[in-house]
Amino acid sequence: MMRPRMPLLLASFLLSTQVQALDxxxxxxxxxxxxxxxxxxxxxxxxxxxxxxxxxxxxxxxxxxxxxxxxxxxxxxxxxxxxxxxxxxxxxxxxxxxxxxxxxxxxxxxxxxxxxxxxSENPAEDEKEWLSDTPTTGVALLQKYVTWTSSDGKAVEARFHSLSGEAVKIVMKDGRSFTIPFSRLDSDSVEQAKKLAGAR
Ligand code: HEC
Known part of the structure; x- marks a missing residue:
């Protein structure tokens, strides 16, 4: 039976408050x-x-x-x-x-x-500077969309937003954000989250 990938994955994630990643x-x-x-x-x-x-x-x-x-x-x-x-x-x-x-x-x-x-895909120098002064929103704006894969193999495209404890917050193209516990992600995605957090 065909099952839709996105809704299942999203349903398994914890829905959290909205984050604005606007340009x-x-x-x-x-x-x-x-x-x-x-x-x-x-x-x-x-x-x-x-x-x-x-x-x-x-x-x-x-x-x-x-x-x-x-x-x-x-x-x-x-x-x-x-x-x-x-x-x-x-x-x-x-x-x-x-x-x-x-x-x-x-x-x-x-x-x-x-x-x-x-x-935000192509920021000017002063925009980058402005963004670096406001880390949480700035990083969300500057991040490219990357693939996040859950431990049971489902994938979504989203921007990295931040880490909070053993979980990563990501922002979808439609502006919705999700906080995903590391235990629900495959190991590559956990590494990706840590790397992106470190890049800040
Ligand atoms: C029917 C025509 C019309 C529409 C539609 C219109 N404008 Fe204007 N707008 C003008 C005119 C005419 C001026 C110049 C006003 C003046 O000099 O008194 C102006 C001036 C402005 C200014 C001031 C510019 C400055 O440098 O002082 C802003 C800001 C502005 N418009 C924003 C908007 C935005 C945003 C929208 C859409 C939500 C919009 N306008 C829709 C006619 C329009």
Whole structure:
């Protein structure tokens, strides 16, 4: 009988709290595409000199200590502020549109809180520096997806997050995280967990 691999493996793991591993390209850009494209993309128009589809420009001109997106400082980020305004306010964004759903605003807020990294697969020097100052979130952001195999031979792709005692916390592509006791992993995966923890 065919049995689905993923659900079985996941069911055997302990579900723990969510961890945010967020970056612009994967998490924020889709929200921008949905709500801001008409006025802030090179495909259409670039209002307010803000081209949200130009990744390098976003990184170089919109993100920074004194720019509209301030890494680690959502409260000081005008970019977030305009999204939270009442839609009747003249600075409200998306202009002439409706407020973003709360969950999307939370994604953007957390993204800024975690350093407003543009592309975690390919971080710039200062992004790496920022990430190294915030080890737990930073490592999760920088890690590549690797394969984890359970002691009974089932495999998942996930990022290493951290060790806690004799267990490893991993983060799936959809953002869910799991803490897996070493006793449930094959020995190669246990070694991998220790190695990745040491690389920090
Ligand atoms: C219907 C057009 C329209 C849409 C849709 C829109 N904007 Fe804007 N946006 C503007 C205009 C026009 C300006 C320039 C405002 C000004 O100069 O008064 C602007 C300016 C801004 C600024 C200020 C830029 C700066 O440097 O001060 C931010 C931030 C911004 N928009 C974010 C967004 C985001 C994020 C979205 C999507 C959630 C969005 N906007 C959707 C029209 C729009």
């Amino acid at each position: 612009y390209v994967e998490d924020v850009l889709p929200i921008m595409r949905e709500h801001c494209w008409k006025c802030h993309s090179n495909e259409n128009q670039v209002k307010g000199s803000l081209a949200l589809d130009d990744i390098d420009e976003v990184r170089d001109y919109q993100i920074g200590k004194y720019n509209i997106i301030r890494p680690g400082n959502p409260e000081g980020s005008n970019f977030l502020e305009v999204l939270k305004l009442d839609s009747s306010h003249s600075d409200f964004m998306p202009r002439k549109g409706e407020s973003l759903p709360e969950r999307q605003i939370t994604v953007i807020e957390n993204w800024i809180k975690l350093g407003a990294v543009v592309d």
